[in-house]
Amino acid sequence: MSGINVTIDEKNCVANSGETILSVAKRYDIEIPTLCFHPSVSVYGACGICLVEVEGNKKLLRACATEVWEGMKVHTKSERAEKARKLALELLFSDHTGDCLPPCMNACPAHTHCQGYVGLIADGEYDAALALIKEQIPLPASIGRVCPHPCESACRRKLAEEAISIAALKSFAADWDLGREESYLPEKQPPTGKRVAIVGAGPAGLTMAYYLAIKGHSADIYEAMPQAGGMLRYGIPEYRLPKAVLDREIALIEKLGVKIRCNVKIGKDIAFESLEKEYDAVYLAIGAWQSAPLRCEGEQAEGVLGGIDFLRRAVQDQPTSMGRRVAVIGGGNTAMDACRTAIRLGAEKVYVLYRRTRSEMPAEDIEIVEAMEEGVEFKFLVAPIRILTENGHVAGIELQQMELGEPDDSGRRRPVPVEGKTETLALDTVIAAIGQKVVAEGLPVKLTDWNTIAADAHTYLTDRKGVFAGGDGINRGPGIAVESIGHARECADIIDSYLNGDLIPRTEQYLVKRDDLTAADFADREKLPRVRRNVIPPEIRRTNFEEVASTITEEQAKAEAARCLECGCADYGECDLIKYGQRFDVRPDRFGAEPHRRNGADDMVNVHHNPDKCVLCGLCVRYSDEHGDGSLGLIGRGFDTQVRPDYSLSKPEDHLEELKGCAEICPTGALIEKTTGKKVNTVMRRQFVK
Amino acid sequence: MRFTVGMGSCGIAAGAQKTLDALKKALGERSSDIPVGQVGCIGMCFNEPIVEVITDTEHYYYSKVNEEMAEEIVASHLKDGLPAESYLIPEEDMDFLKKQTRVALRNCGVIDPEKIESYRERGGYEAITKVLKTMSPAEVVGEVKISGLRGRGGAGFPTWFKWDAAAKSEGDEKYVICNADEGDPGAFMDRSLLEGDPHAVMEGMMIAAYAIGAAKGVFYVRAEYPLAIKRLEKAIKQARTAGFLGEHILGTDFSFDLEIKAGAGAFVCGEETALIASLEGERGMPRLKPPFPAQKGYWQKPSNINNVETYGNIPWIFREGGEAFAAMGTENSKGTKVFALAGKVKRGGLAEVPMGMTIREIIYDIGGGIKDDKALKGVQMGGPSGGCIPERLIDTPVDYENITAAGAIMGSGGMIVMDETTCMVDMARFFMDFTQKESCGKCVHCRIGTKRMLEILDRIVNGEGRDGDIELLEELGRGIIDGSLCGLGQSAPNPALSTIAQFREEYDAHIRDKKCPAHKCKPLLTYAIDPEKCTGCNACAKKCPAEAIHGEKKKPHEIDAAFCVKCGSCESACRFGAVLVD
Secondary structure, three states, rough: OOOEEEEOOOOOEEEEEOOHHHHHHHHHOOOOOOOOOOOOOOOOOOOOOEEEEEOOOOEEEOOOOEEOOOOOEOOOOOOOHHHHHHHHHHHHOOOOOOOOHHHHHHOOOOOOHHHHHHHHHHHOOHHHHHHOOOOOOOHHHHHHOOOOOHHHHOOOOOOOOOOOHHHHHHHHHHHHHOOOOOOOOOOOOOOOOOOEEEEOHHHHHHHHHHHHHHHHOEEEHHHHHOOOOHHHHOOOOOOOOOOOHHHHHHHHHOOOEEEOOOOOEEEEOOHHHHHHHOOEEEEEEOOEEEOOOOOOOOOOOEEEHHHHHHHHHOOOOOOOOOOOOEEEEEOHHHHHHHHHHHHHHHHHHHEEEOOOOOOHHHOOHHHHHHHHOOOOOEEEOEEEEEEEOOOEEEEEEEEEEEEEEEEEEOOOOEEEEEEEEEEEEEEEEEEEEOOOOOOOOOOOOOOOOOOOEOOOOOOOOOOOEEEOHHHHOOOOOOOHHHHHHHHHHHHHHHHHHOOOOOOOOOOOOOOOOOOOOHHHHHHOOOOOOOOOOOEEHHHOOOOOOOEEEOOOOOOHHEEEEEOOOOOOOOOOOOHHHHHHHOOOOHEEEEEEEOOOOOOOOOEEEEEEEEHHOOOOHHHHHHHHHHOOOOOOEEEEOOOOOEEEEEOOOOOOOHHHHHHHHHHHHHHOOEEEEEEOOOOOOOHHHHHHHO | OOEEEEEEEHHHHHHHHHHHHHHHHHHHHHHHOOEEEEEEOOOHHHOOOOEEOOOOOEEEEEEEHHHHHHHHHHHHHHHHHOOOOEEEOOOOHHHHHHHOOOOOOOOOOOOOOOHHHHHHHOOOOOHHHHHHHHHHHHHHHHHEEEHEEEEOOOOEEEEHHHHHHHOOOOOOOEEEEEEEEEEOOOOOOHHHHHOOOHHHHHHHHHHHHHHHHEEEEEEEEEEHHHHHHHHHHHHHHHHHHOOEEEHHHHOOOOOEEEEEEEOOHHHHHOOOHHHHHHHHHOOOOOOOOOOOOOOOOHHHHHHHEEEEHHHHHHHHHHHHHHHHHOEEOOOOOOOOEEEEEOOOOOOOOEEEEOOOOOHHHHHHHOOOEEEHHHHHEEEEEEEOOEEEEEHOOOOEEEEEEHHHHOOOOOOOOOOOOOOOOOOOOHHHEEEHHHHHHHHHHHHHHHHHHHHHHHHHHHHHHHHOOOOOHHHHHHHHHHHHHHHHOOOHHHHHHHHHHHHHHHHHHHHHHOOOOOOOOOOOOOOHHOOOOOOOOOOOOOOOHHHOOOOEOOOOOOOOEEEEEOEEEEOOOHHHHHHOOEEEOO
């Protein structure tokens, strides 16, 4: 039989008679996107994603349904076809409600797979949970203890009662791993022979080293301080993060082959240029090591200390020069660390002075509560006017009474002075914990107006070839540790691509997110309060640097993890819709569509049905018709059409195989086979667990 | 002498049954020799109920005849032998009929649709007799080809081509289907024809069946047309009795019978593949073409589907000859076309004119011009699938090509006249609302795209239009046309796209200036009182449901915009024209 000659995207193809464009293209490795076609069921032609342009035809044709003819010239990627395809995708997304990824993961600056590892912990698979965490975070035991956990702030379980204790679960899994004889070490790829110098052994530098090592590159870290860990070691008090935990996590990174050279300052002990010469790439993770000044009279007096300087000295068991009466200025976590450290170092009176009220404090609530329990006195709505001195030493502070005015750019109400109302406090020490500054002078890279290292937002490249930068030391300056880790994790992939000769910048991928849920949507949930860590009583803990909170037990962890609502789509990773959506960089928001709330998801025995994610491709209906008893059908018309089961002829239990097949053929997360007794389903497992 | 009463759905709705009863009562004993008959709709809907008195020499038409008038009319004719002059349809209204050329509608309003004899008196069933006795199927197709008849349902596909394809398709079982799923808002030509002359449509189907080799025919009539269904049922029964349906019709080898299926009224079922799906008991959703119905249609058998009006023309063509039909109309659009004239026109109704007549002639000569002598703004042709032809193009001759070139489509013949008080954005919104609701939901572009277009049009008429909305409508419109499987989706954006093309400044005014130039979109209106004209009579304030108008007696009043609900009561209450609307 002689074939039919067609060209598809300029490629000569020989087709069989009766063959469709889609089928021929597939044989010739030309991908034509489609959502509603599947070889096991009849052609339907609904999705409009496979539209192609055929020369001589005024209309676009559906590749799934159009049989080829001799001499046909097909263009699958013509501007018009791509436009129609993209529009169809954007329309689908404009009517698609759900969360591709869970809110916790979206909120995490390191994009940690929270839902995944929480689910695995619930399933009792701690090794898989730990491995999954380490896909993003190489220091989970440490981060689990210190992270202000944006994931928990975003946790949707809050709408039911309280957020999942994601951070506690992370340190549970990490501690479990550290307690094993053989802690988890990822598999390393074969050595590439490429070498990268990393400046700074803080969260960013260590993260970079860890992921480069996995990729087979050799990573050397140069650290100015005597030990690795950066701010995790020198900025976080022992009672929050025991350094033995940090040491063990760093040791695992070293076990991967990472070399850490401490007490080496670049620009002093080793010239920056020699790094550039010796290595294939350089990563600057220098952190932010200077306390921000108070900018008030008397600041130069003896007894005025920087918050992070104070903490660093305390960690190193160096004299802090702290007196009996101490005031910490600031409302963030560093201020809390400083005041609680001061208590433990024996201060008789410790104040925290904050210019707004408690509800505006950036510090974590638990830190504030615990500081109060330990005897710290909080004075709100006060701002320092001047530091009073005697013989060049702090003797007190004059404070301006403040009140809250109009909201500022951050949305918090701006403190404004109350005319004529001041007070003074007698003090020996003032600790300024109002921020950190980057000290990047001396490095031959371009700096920003804030004296931070200028790094490209998409590549983390500085103005020097092959020199990348991340962590607290770049652009907008210091943030939280997990943010530095996130930077470094992303940048590790970029440096890897750079070392492979083709630098691939990071891209923002389209994701479906929803923000329309309220407490009413979870009203029927059983109320299950979140786990509380065991905490040493204040009168005991204020006297020493023992870790205040203990790791939760296995029993607690499992119960806590089981509370997870599993907001992220169980089909993400295998969903055709989001795959195409990301490829075509869709922007469905531009339609300004009104929300489409459909009535009721229904459970089909062994399959969960979510009509908000259905694209009405008809695959399940055809599958059920052609391979089953036709128990699925379409009801309603037009925009309100829905897939619905009809068991009028038999019992739902008689359709398990048919429904399972329907779930398998569903291109999105609209039909998902239920997992029995497990949180993490097969699709997520394929995606997350290697 | 005899009397007839227009007893189409329109006449009955206007009270024709009472009129008919009153006529019979008034005639009393004379009804034995002076018959009172029913006829279908003659097309002058604005004059219903219509009574026609036919004497040996004259036809007298009476308009809007109620029971009392019926008595007077009978009395006048019986006593004086003279018409009741004051109730006669005015001479200028008769222009509505005089300017028409009635081929498909030739019997409508003339014969009694429930009597086969009445049809036969007017040459009924002569065509099928001639065809069966003297022509081969191929010659039948040839004659239709000579006539140049094109499908009257909307797309204007050559009828002979469909017949030929179905005739040439292999298969011992074939079907002819009559598409009577008339769904365009404001279109009622198919209903009128089925109610007024059912036998003609049936005869047309018989001829088609003979041509393609089908033995079965199906009427797909929307269930909302109960009278049409009832009359068809009667007509089918009568035709069977008379030997025009059944085995060996007129002693030939040709056997044919008809059945009726009532459709549930989904607009998309007017699309032929969706119609077939519905006939087969499936969900009314379009199927992929090819295969075309002529190859694999009803139950996968070769099928010919034509619209009511198309079949209605067939008997005439075979009686008078294809050439006679082709002598009317324009080069590529032969014969006549029935239009449903509606909207802001003085005389609305059904009008059949030769192709090539201008829109102006139809509106002014037949329709009598614009209501209240306002200014014509445009004409929406082709219903929700069509487009808007602006006033400056109303000298366009109506034929398939010229109407398309003017930015609309012939469609099934809906012609909605719009004057200066019609807001074009609101009009586009109305049709988009219709098609969006009628989308079957299969194709993504149509299902979601029409919804998005409707949302955008909604926000524009509500004064919440955004910069870029017009471009978004255009992009969506083009995309929906490109991405939809069937005619519904492929034409749904037309009203929006054509009004944007012709009246873009109205869209701009809504979006940019937050004004509706036609003063139609309430959220965009502001009401104020002209202190110069206001006499302080307080009439407006009394009518205001929101108590938004205040003022001392005999002093100029004011409207409080914060309370005004923009109902317009003040404007109609004011006798001095002092209420200003902008």
